[in-house]
Amino acid sequence: MSAPVRQGGAEAKPRTASAPDNARPRHILLIEDTPSLQMVYRSVLASAGHRVAVAGTAAEGLARFHEVTPSVVLLDLMLPDRDGLDLMQDMLRLRPETNVIVITANGSINKAVEAMRAGAHEFLVKPFDEQRFLGAVENASQARTPRQPRRAVPEPEAPVVLSGSFLGSSDAMERIQSKIRSAARSMATVFITGESGTGKELCALAVHANSPRASGPFIALNCGAIPQDLLESEVFGHVKGSFTGAIADKPGAAAAADGGTLFLDEICEMAPALQTKLLRFLQTSTVQPVGATRPRKVNVRIVCATNRDPLDAVRRGHFREDLYYRLYVVPVHMPPLRERGDDVIEIAEAALSRFAAEEGREFTGLDPEVAALFRRHPWPGNVRQVLNVIRNVVVLNDGGLVTPRMLPDDFSDQDLPVDVALPGALPTSSEPILNGLIGRTLAEIEQIVIEATIARHGGSVPKAARVLDVSPSTLYRKRESWKG
Structure with a gap:
């Protein structure tokens, strides 16, 4: 097993501080087979005002689950007598309103992601610090029942609350609405992919509108449309005087979304340095504005989107692998029209x-x-x-x-023209465009299309960016990388 909860690099000790005035003792069930970790986790929870029941095996854990009716279960996925994921599913079948926090080691993150898709409220990867541990428990304790108990006689499923142009009766859209209906009730991060214009933000709005957070704020932030040097301030805020132009305190999108949903569009365009801070935010549920000396705790549900292949971005080193696994819990792919x-x-x-x-x-x-x-x-x-x-x-x-x-003059029922000459394409202008792309990598095709679009608009990157539905900064970064 991995090391226990850590606080400042040392093993956590019981705290003497009393629980907040508004915090009532809650029943927590801890299922962990290592005695030393049982002792540490229980001590930390008890000092925060929680009532803790402990079990060392799956069988004992299920028995205690029946006895104490916990609001939150802390479940190690690696148990000696049974797979923790199977145990979690049994508990959720018995009491779907229970919030389960799964605990796993670094080498089993995929297992934790699988658990989130199966209904877990949150997951913790060992070793984790005391603040992260208590923050996860507090969020789970305060969460309103994310799942409704199953009934003996099935009732018609409630329709997904739709907004704007998020419409459609096709099989593909029915599957998406079913997934939204299930995912919305949990705290699991939803990762939306799809081509530009397919309705990714409307999908995010539907997730928010069908969640227990529907009455809270929905804050959308386009990570590709904001200059990188201002993105940290936009996400986490800043204090007056922290940099040139900071003439007043600004809370930032994460704090503005407290109690609701933060939608991060074009997440794969986020700078690596900010990806690190976003991962820290996801782990601790705290934000620290630029120039601030103390962090602030927030309760935010994350939904993100990209028109790129996020796993390909990971392979290319453009997107952190650990952040990918933290965010890519419930994937939703918006099909092209x-x-x-x-x-x-x-x-x-x-x-x-x-x-x-x-x-x-x-x-x-x-x-x-x-x-x-x-x-x-x-x-x-x-x-x-x-x-x-x-x-x-x-x-x-x-x-x-x-x-x-x-219909508009430039509208036609024909596909893209076949005689467009692209830079670097092999055939002559009279041959179909696809003949010049077959056999090339996606990266090469992307470069060809971007450069052709820029050339068609007289070398104007901003105009090309509008046509391609990306931010100009995205095109500038790509062209700079191609020079290297």
């Missing part, structure tokens, strides 16, 4: 109704020819492109049935 069947019609009709009301116009729907055209179109810009097309129609036309002639 071209794979969602008739969802495009549902989205277009909803957008038509909304935009017409905003502009004071009266539209009656989509012409069958337009609907067929929409179904055939590849929609490289995904949902965002649909909204732009419908907005254009509503603004430039008086109303009635949407016909093909109302």
Whole structure:
């Protein structure tokens, strides 16, 4: 087994400080097979005002679970008589409202992630310090029941609360809504992937709206749209005078999201130095603004997103592996619109109704020819492109049935042009574009497309960034890396 809880590099000793006035003793069940760790964990918990029951095996733990009805279970996944994950699932079947914190060693992080997906509230990786330990227990103790008990007669599942254009009845979207329904009730981090324009932020909003934190704030931060030298201040805040331009205290996104959800978009664009601080924040649930001398504890649920392959970013050294495992607990992949069947019609009709009301116009729907055209179109810009097309129609036309002639001049049911000459592509301009990309790595294809887009816009990186739906700083960093 790994080393026990540590405090300042030494084995933790019982604290004499009393529990906060508003903290009531809570039943905690500790299931740990190492006597020395049992003693340390129990001492730390007792000194914080918790009532602790201890078990050394899975069988004993299940018996104590029935006896004490704990609100929180601390469960070591490596038990001598049974797999800890199986034990956790049995306990959650008996009392789904129980919050389980799993404890594991460094070499078993994948097991901890599996436990989070199976319903664990949080996980701790040994060795951990006392502050992290008590913080996890306190968050679990204060969490409202994240899961509803199962009933003998199944009831219809509550519909997912949707917002904006997060619509669709396709099988793919039904699977996503089912996953959101399950994940929203827990504290597990949700990691959303998908192409630009597929609705990743709307997915994050749906997770928040269907969670016990729905009444709390939803704070969104685009990690790729903020200059790296200001990103730490945006996330963690700063105090007045901490740097040039800091004319007043600023709480930061993490503190602003206290009691709610913090959505970190384009997470893979975060600078390595800030990734380290984000990992520390996830481990301790505390933020320390730039220039501040003391950290502040917050209670925040993290949802993040990227249009890149996060595991590929880890392999390339652009994203910390330990941060990846901490965040990549409940993955949700938003499919491109071209794979969602008739969802495009549902989205277009909803957008038509909304935009017409905003502009004071009266539209009656989509012409069958337009609907067929929409179904055939590849929609490289995904949902965002649909909204732009419908907005254009509503603004430039008086109303009635949407016909093909109302569509924007640059809209076509054809795929991307086949005669685009890309820098570095092998074929001549008369050959299909894909022939010049087959056999190349994704990194090479990315460079070709980025450079071609910049060239098409007269060398303007900001204009190219708008077309590619990324921040200019992302393109500047990529081009700098290619020079090296």
